[in-house]
Amino acid sequence: MTVTHARTDAPAPLSPEPPAPLHDGSVAALPDAVAVPGYDRSQLEPAVVHIGVGGFHRAHQAVYFDELARAGVSTGWGITGVGLRSPQMGEVLGDQDHLYTLVVRGPEGDDVRVIGSLVRYLFAPDDPEAVLATLADPRTRLVTLTITGSAYPAGEPDPEDPDVRADVATPGTPGTAFGFLVEGLRRRRAAGLAGFTVLSCDNAQHSGDLARAAVLATARLRDVGLAGWIEEQVTFPGSMVDRITPETTPEGRDAIARRHGIDDRWPVITEPFSQWIVEDRFCAGRPPLDEVGVQFVDDVRPFEIMKTRMLNGAHSALGHLASLAGFSTTAEAMADPTIRGFVRGYLHEVARGLLQVPGVDLDAYADTLVERFSNPQISDELARLCRRSSTKVPTYVLPSVQVALDHAGPREHLVLAVAAWMRYLRGTDDDGRALEVTDALADELRALAELGGTDPHPLLGRTDLFGALAATPGFAQELEAALTGLEDGALAAAAALQRDAGVEAQESAA
């Protein structure tokens, strides 16, 4: 493994380089392998623009739109994919007529199909004008985003940031997704058109509010009147999205070619589970996604909070702790009873701090998460779960710790998860092997983690990450104890929690 001190404004090491075509005659190339995905793609109307076409979009939103067309419900929602950061996805999709293979990997084996809802792909740095023209096109009714949580400014956008400067000073060649949205909307306003819906599909608590705040703040930097028009004309529904989608590796790609005889340079492998809950606030027409399993609600926040704190929080906790213990994938780590017990304990503590979620039994939800994380058919790298943790831990983990401290709730697993992140930041596992630390703040946080050792105070000084939690009585001492426990190794620290829980259970039974 390598230690990567990457800045998030550099393209993240998102996916492996797309593998070269096989074309050795042993397999059929897309789109020859499957001529059409079951409907006439020429009928698809380009009503959706999606920014950030990665693995998840192709395993989730694009699949729902594909199902709409496949089931004959509607061909009104074809997708124009837009990339801002790396050109490879566009190159691969361009070679495949924008078709790609979705492999749903469950206990019964692989379900393989070709997805056809992406009709076009634009790499913004090559042709910003085409992207802006598409956003200003009257046919565009919905813009969806999966640009990672780090792309949303915490507070106001930094006017000194070169990308934000481009959004304002050279709006014909914007630097950020929000700059593109604002200029696209400005052109619509100038042309007398209405707005479009902006639907964030990034994992976040209040994803819609984050997108709205970022778009309005970017607009205000340009023109207060434009910002006011956007407030009136554009809706930003929140959404809860869920489908565990690992990065596609060359090995995964080659296995698909061998097993299924399809030469797809960048297929997507995902799990059977899929969930999408969306707030019903669409200003330019709502796609009939309820016909294909999407749930529309008035307020998505309880679902977002549950999902980010339970699933994503447990993923972060598992990622850091199991990486320290030397594991590489979720399934491998979850097969270890100590790690599995730690994840269960973590989920239990989070659930204790959650309010009721409509129609959800949190214990049953926790059980499904343990099962999904353990899926041996899916090879999900722990390293993926540990990227951009300075954005993720404050969103996914720390709110649960705060709730537990405020209500004197059980929190040993939560605190160990924070300690494991701090220990992980030092960049080596329990056997001294290098860990991948891919984070905008990697260098700064590593220095603080090394300075502190088992003393969390240098890291807790980062109030931009810890907020009021840093000063919450008892937290620093509990963290210090957990960091000290980790000196014996991650597995030993997790096992100690299980021993303590066993003793407590015996005492209360007695």
Ligand SMILES: NC(=O)c1ccc[n+]([C@@H]2O[C@H](COP(=O)([O-])OP(=O)(O)OC[C@H]3O[C@@H](n4cnc5c(N)ncnc54)[C@H](O)[C@@H]3O)[C@@H](O)[C@H]2O)c1
């Ligand atoms: N993979 C999953 O299991 C999963 C599930 C639910 C939600 N998500 C969310 O979906 C988003 C994308 O995840 P993914 O797994 O597809 O990752 P990915 O790395 O495959 O794709 C990320 C995409 O975002 C783009 N991007 C990154 N930073 C950007 C920026 N600052 N501005 C514009 N574009 C940017 C990349 O170019 C890429 O197209 C994340 O927010 C993630 O939390 C992922």
Ligand SMILES: O=P(O)(O)OC[C@@H](O)[C@@H](O)[C@H](O)[C@H](O)CO
């Ligand atoms: O996507 P991230 O990096 O914010 O978080 C990593 C994982 O927890 C996440 O991708 C999950 O797999 C996903 O949210 C499941 O729906």
